[in-house]
Amino acid sequence: MASAVHLDGITKRFPGVVANDDVDLEVERGTVHALLGENGAGKTTLMNVLYGLYEPTSGEVRIDGEPHAFDSPRDAIDVGIGMIHQHFMLVDPMTVTENITLGNEPRKWGGLAVDRAAAREAVVELADRYGFDVDPDARIEDVSVGEQQRVEILKALYRGADTLILDEPTAVLTPQEVEELFDVLDELTAQGKTIIFITHKLGEAMRAADEISVLRDGRKVGTVDAADTSQEALAELMVGREVLLDVDHGTAETGDVVASVSDVVVEDDRGVRAVNDVSFEVRCGEVFGIAGVDGNGQSELIEAVTGLRTPDAGEIRFRGEDVAATSRRERIDAGMAYIPEDRQERGLVMDFDLVENGLLGSQHGPELAANGRIDWSKARSHAESIIDEYDVRPPDADAGSKSLSGGNQQKFIVGREFERDPELVVASHPTRGVDIGSIEFIHERLLELRQQGVAILLVSSKLEEVQGLSDRLAVVYEGEFIDVVDPDETSEEELGLLMAGERPGDGDGDGGGPEATERTDGDETDGDTPANPTGSTDAADGERA
Amino acid sequence: MSAVDRARDAIDRLVDASASERILISTAALVLSVLIGAVLVLVAGRMTTCTAGEAVYYFGTGFCYDPVVVFDRLFLGALGDPFSGNWSPNGQFAVTLRETTVLIFTGLSVALAFRAGIFNIGTQGQMVVGALATALGVLWASSLVSGALGTVVLIPFGLLVGGVFGGLYGAVPGLLKAYADANEVITTIMLNFIATGIALYLVSGVFKDPESAANQTVPLPEFAQFPALLFGARQDFSIVALGFGLLALAALYYVLEHTSFGYDVRTSGVQPEAAEYGGVDAKRTVIASLTLSGALGGIAGAMYVMMILGTFQTGIPSYGFDGITVSILAGNNPLGVGIAALLFGVLKSGTTVVQFATDVPPQLVGVLRGLIILFVAMPEFFRLAARRVPGAGSRPEAVATDGGSATDRGGETDE
Numbered sequence: 028m029a030s031a032v033h034l035d036g037i038t039k040r041f042p043g044v045v046a047n048d049d050v051d052l053e054v055e056r057g058t059v060h061a062l063l064g065e066n067g068a069g070k071t072t073l074m075n076v077l078y079g080l081y082e083p084t085s086g087e088v089r090i091d092g093e094p095h096a097f098d099s100p101r102d103a104i105d106v107g108i109g110m111i112h113q114h115f116m117l118v119d120p121m122t123v124t125e126n127i128t129l130g131n132e133p134r135k136w137g138g139l140a141v142d143r144a145a146a147r148e149a150v151v152e153l154a155d156r157y158g159f160d161v162d163p164d165a166r167i168e169d170v171s172v173g174e175q176q177r178v179e180i181l182k183a184l185y186r187g188a189d190t191l192i193l194d195e196p197t198a199v200l201t202p203q204e205v206e207e208l209f210d211v212l213d214e215l216t217a218q219g220k221t222i223i224f225i226t227h228k229l230g231e232a233m234r235a236a237d238e239i240s241v242l243r244d245g246r247k248v249g250t251v252d253a254a255d256t257s258q259e260a261l262a263e264l265m266v267g268r269e270v271l272l273d274v275d276h277g278t279a280e281t282g283d284v285v286a287s288v289s290d291v292v293v294e295d296d297r298g299v300r301a302v303n304d305v306s307f308e309v310r311c312g313e314v315f316g317i318a319g320v321d322g323n324g325q326s327e328l329i330e331a332v333t334g335l336r337t338p339d340a341g342e343i344r345f346r347g348e349d350v351a352a353t354s355r356r357e358r359i360d361a362g363m364a365y366i367p368e369d370r371q372e373r374g375l376v377m378d379f380d381l382v383e384n385g386l387l388g389s390q391h392g393p394e395l396a397a398n399g400r401i402d403w404s405k406a407r408s409h410a411e412s413i414i415d416e417y418d419v420r421p422p423d424a425d426a427g428s429k430s431l432s433g434g435n436q437q438k439f440i441v442g443r444e445f446e447r448d449p450e451l452v453v454a455s456h457p458t459r460g461v462d463i464g465s466i467e468f469i470h471e472r473l474l475e476l477r478q479q480g481v482a483i484l485l486v487s488s489k490l491e492e493v494q495g496l497s498d499r500l501a502v503v504y505e506g507e508f509i510d511v512v513d514p515d516e517t518s519e520e521e522l523g524l525l526m527a528g529e530r531p532g533d534g535d536g537d538g539g540g541p542e543a544t545e546r547t548d549g550d551e552t553d554g555d556t557p558a559n560p561t562g563s564t565d566a567a568d569g570e571r572a
Numbered sequence: 573m574s575a576v577d578r579a580r581d582a583i584d585r586l587v588d589a590s591a592s593e594r595i596l597i598s599t600a601a602l603v604l605s606v607l608i609g610a611v612l613v614l615v616a617g618r619m620t621t622c623t624a625g626e627a628v629y630y631f632g633t634g635f636c637y638d639p640v641v642v643f644d645r646l647f648l649g650a651l652g653d654p655f656s657g658n659w660s661p662n663g664q665f666a667v668t669l670r671e672t673t674v675l676i677f678t679g680l681s682v683a684l685a686f687r688a689g690i691f692n693i694g695t696q697g698q699m700v701v702g703a704l705a706t707a708l709g710v711l712w713a714s715s716l717v718s719g720a721l722g723t724v725v726l727i728p729f730g731l732l733v734g735g736v737f738g739g740l741y742g743a744v745p746g747l748l749k750a751y752a753d754a755n756e757v758i759t760t761i762m763l764n765f766i767a768t769g770i771a772l773y774l775v776s777g778v779f780k781d782p783e784s785a786a787n788q789t790v791p792l793p794e795f796a797q798f799p800a801l802l803f804g805a806r807q808d809f810s811i812v813a814l815g816f817g818l819l820a821l822a823a824l825y826y827v828l829e830h831t832s833f834g835y836d837v838r839t840s841g842v843q844p845e846a847a848e849y850g851g852v853d854a855k856r857t858v859i860a861s862l863t864l865s866g867a868l869g870g871i872a873g874a875m876y877v878m879m880i881l882g883t884f885q886t887g888i889p890s891y892g893f894d895g896i897t898v899s900i901l902a903g904n905n906p907l908g909v910g911i912a913a914l915l916f917g918v919l920k921s922g923t924t925v926v927q928f929a930t931d932v933p934p935q936l937v938g939v940l941r942g943l944i945i946l947f948v949a950m951p952e953f954f955r956l957a958a959r960r961v962p963g964a965g966s967r968p969e970a971v972a973t974d975g976g977s978a979t980d981r982g983g984e985t986d987e
Binding site: 082335354355356358359360365367369372373374375376377378379383386387388390391396399400401403 | 577830831832833834835836839842843845846847848849850851852853
C-alpha cells in the first residue's frame with residue numbers, strides 16, 4: 028500500500044537560501060509522524076510545500092501514491108490535507124459550530140440560507156465519532172485554548188482531511204492540555220487518520236509520534252522509530268553534536284533585595300485588568316521565575332517592571348527607588364537589562380545591522396555616545412565583542428539583523444543585555460523559538476550572572492525552563508500569583524495544576540480539564556470580560572494571605 | 573499563485589536592493605521614461621498639422637514634433653547648453669540652480685520627518701509661515717543696519733527667523749500627535765490652509781505694501797537679499813544660498829547618522845516598538861523631528877523671500893509639495909535629496925526652455941515631466957510602501973525562523 032504522504036526529493040529555494048534540500052519524507056497511513064528540528068531547519072517550509080502554500084523548486088508531492096502539484100491550500104484540502112496553524116484561525120465571537128462549518132455550511136432553501144440545525148448536527152456527529160469534548164454552541168472566545176485547538180482539528184476534519192499537519196501544537200497548552208491533545212491524536216490515528224506534527228521539543232516527539240524525522244539545515248538527517256531512540260540521540264541528530272540537556276542548577280548566595288513589586292495592577296491595551304494585585308521581590312544572586320500559560324498577564328507585568336507600560340496602581344522599586352513613573356531610559360541607565368519576549372518586534376531593529384543594533388538602549392550612554400555623538404568605531408567593536416563572545420553566526424557585524432536565524436538573533440540580544448553590566452536582568456521567554464544548542468548556552472550565561480550576584484527575573488511558558496533555572500517560582504494565572512513554590516520540591520504535575528488555576532489546597536486534583544471548568548465558571552459571573560481574572564477572584568480572596 | 577509569487581519576489585528584491593542597485597534602477601527608470609516620452613511626442617506630433625518644412629522625418633514618416641529636440645531642450649537647455657560653447661552663468665543654468673536650492677530645503681524637510689516615520693505634508697505651510705516671518709523680520713531689522721554689514725547680518729538673521737517660525741509651526745502638529753494622538757497627515761494638511769489664510773489676511777491688511785497692487789509686503793532693501801556672486805543677478809540665483817543648501821544636506825546627514833538624536837529618529841521611523849524598548853522617548857522624538865522638519869521648511873521660505881522674490885507675496889509656488897516628491901525620489905536620504913532636487917530643478921527650468929524652443933504644447937511637456945518623475949519615484953515608492961507590509965523583504969527570514977513568526981509570515985490565511 029502506498030504511503031499516505033510521500034515527499035520525494037523536495038527542494039525549496041528562496042533568493043539566497045536553500046530552505047529544503049532534497050528532502051524525502053514518507054508517512055504511513057494511520058501513524059503520527061513528528062517533524063523535529065531546530066529553528067530554521069526548514070520544518071515549516073516543508074509543510075507549507077505539502078499544504079500548497081509554497082511551490083517546491085524541485086521534487087514531487089505524492090498523496091496515496093498519486094503525484095500532485097498544489098497551486099494553493101485549496102488544492103491540498105481537496106485531496107484531504109489539513110493544516111492546524113500555531114496561531115488559531117478562528118473567529119472569536121462566533122460559535123464552535125459556525126467556525127467549523129465556515130465556508131462550507133450546509134444550505135437550505137436552494138442555497139439561500141444556512142441550515143443551522145444540520146450544521147450543528149454534523150458537528151456533534153463529528154465530535155462524537157472522534158470522542159472530542161466540545162460544546163457546539165459555545166463561542167470561541169469563551170472556551171479554553173485546548174478546546175479551541177480541538178475546534179481547529181474538527182474544522183480540518185469537517186473539510187474531509189485525512190492527513191493533518193499540526194504546527195507546534197503544544198506551544199500554547201498547559202501540560203494537562205498537552206496530554207489531552209495526545210489522546211486526541213491517538214484516537215484520530217486509531218480511526219485511520221494520518222498526523223504530521225512539527226515540533227522542536229524532544230520529549231513530545233518521543234511521547235506522541237510513531238516515527239520521527241529530524242531536519243537540520245534544510246536536510247533530512249534521519250528518520251527513526253520513536254520506540255528505538257532516546258532524547259540524547261535525537262538532540263545529537265538535531266544539533267549535530269552532543270548536547271547537555273540538564274542544567275546544573277547549583278546554589279548561589281542571595282543578598283539584598285534589588286527589585287520589589289508591591290500590589291501592582293496593570294491594565295492591558297483594551298483597558299482590561301491583566302495584572303491584579305501582584306507582589307514579589309527579587310534578590311541579588313537569585314533567579315525568581317514566573318511560570319504560567321501565555322496570556323495570563325506575564326507580558327503586562329514585565330512591561331510594567333521594565334518601563335514599557337505604566338502600572339495603574341502599586342509600587343515598583345528598583346535599587347531602593349520607586350521607579351513606577353520613571354522612563355524606560357532611566358531604568359536602562361540604572362542597570363536594568365531586559366530580554367524582551369518578542370525579539371523581532373522589540374529586541375532588534377530589523378532594518379539595522381548588528382553594529383547599530385548593539386547600540387540599542389545605549390545610544391545615549393557615555394561609553395558609546397558621549398555628548399550626543401555616536402562613536403561608530405567603538406560601537407563596532409562593541410558589536411564584534413558580543414558576536415564573538417556569544418557565538419553569533421554569521422560572525423559579521425555588518426550583517427542585517429533580519430538575515431540572522433532566530434536563535435542567533437536571540438543570542439545577540441542576550442549578549443547585548445548581559446554586557447550592560449546589569450543589577451537586574453529581566454528575561455522574558457529568553458529561549459522562545461531558540462534551538463537546543465543556543466538554549467543550553469543562554470541558560471549557562473543566566474546562571475553565570477546569578478553566580479556574580481545579579482538578580483534575575485525570569486518569565487517563561489516552558490515549564491522545564493523555569494523549573495530548572497529558578498530558585499523561587501511563582502505561578503501566574505489570570506493576572507494573579509496562584510502560589511510561590513520551591514521548584515525543586517514541586518512536581519511538574521503540581522505545577523501544571525497551578526498553571527491551570529487550581530489553587531493549592533483546593534483539594535480536588537481532577538486532571539480532566541480544570542482549565543475549561545474554571546473558564547466556564549468565570550464567564551457565568553462576568554460575560555463582558557471573557558478570559559480574564561474575574562472567575563477565580565472569589566476563590567482567590569479566601570486564599571490570599 | 574506563481575504570478576503572485578513572482579510579484580512578491582520582485583517587491584522583496586526591491587526592498588532589499590543595495591544603494592548601488594538603487595542608483596542603477598533609478599537610471600534605468602529615467603532612460604525608460606525618456607523612451608516612452610519620445611513615443612508620446614511622436615504620436616502627438618503625428619496628430620497635429622504643420623507645414624512640410626517644419627516636420628521632421630523618422631522611418632520615412634513625417635512628425636510635427638521632434639522628440640530629440642524636446643528632450644535636448646528639456647535637459648541640456650535647463651543646464652544652459654554646456655556643450656554649445658556660449659554657456660553663460662546668467663543663463664538658464666542659474667534658473668535650474670535657483671529651483672534646486674529651494675527644493676533642497678523642502679526636500680530635506682519632508683525627508684527628516686519621513687525618517688522619523690512621520691508624513692509631513694505641511695512643509696508648504698511651514699514654508700509660507702517662514703517666508704512671511706522672514707520678510708517682516710528682515711524689514712524691521714533693515715532699519716537698524718545697512719550696506720555690506722547689513723548683508724552679513726541680515727541674511728543669517730532672516731534664515732534664523734524663517735527657521736524659528738517654520739519650526740514653531742511644525743511643532744504644532746508634533747504636539748498634537750504626541751499628546752492628542754492626532755494624525756499628522758490630517759493636521760499638517762489643515763495647517764497648510766491656515767498658514768495660507770493667515771498670510772493672506774495679514775499681507776492684504778496691516779502689512780500690505782501701499783505702493784503695490786499685489787498682496788505683498790514692502791520690498792526688502794537690496795542689501796538684505798542674497799548677493800549675486802559669480803552668477804548674474806538676472807535669474808535671482810545666489811551661489812551663497814546654494815552653499816547654505818549643501819551645508820544643510822551635510823548637516824542633516826551628520827545628525828541622522830552620527831548623533832544619538834539621529835539614532836532615536838531613525839529607530840522610531842523604522843520600528844517604533846523597538847525604539848520604545850531601547851529607551852527612546854516617542855513623544856519627544858515626534859515633537860523634535862517635526863519641529864526640525866518645520867524649521868527646514870521655514871528656511872525654504874526665507875530663501876524664497878531673500879533670494880527670489882525680495883518680498884513676501886501671497887501665492888507661494890508649491891515647493892513644499894514638490895519636496896515630498898523630491899524626498900521620495902531620494903529615498904529619504906539627505907544626500908540623495910541633493911541629486912533629486914537637481915533633477916527636479918532641471919525639469920522645472922527645462923519646461924520653460926522647451927516652450928520657448930518648440931511648438932510642443934505645455935501640457936505635453938507636463939506629461940513628459942510627470943512620466944520622468946513617476947518612473948524614477950515609483951521604485952522608491954514601492955520600497956517605502958512594501959516596508960510597511962509585514963513580511964515583505966528578506967524572504968530567507970521567514971524560513972530561518974520557526975514557530976510563531978514563521979507561520980505568521982508564511983500563512984496566507986493569516987490576518
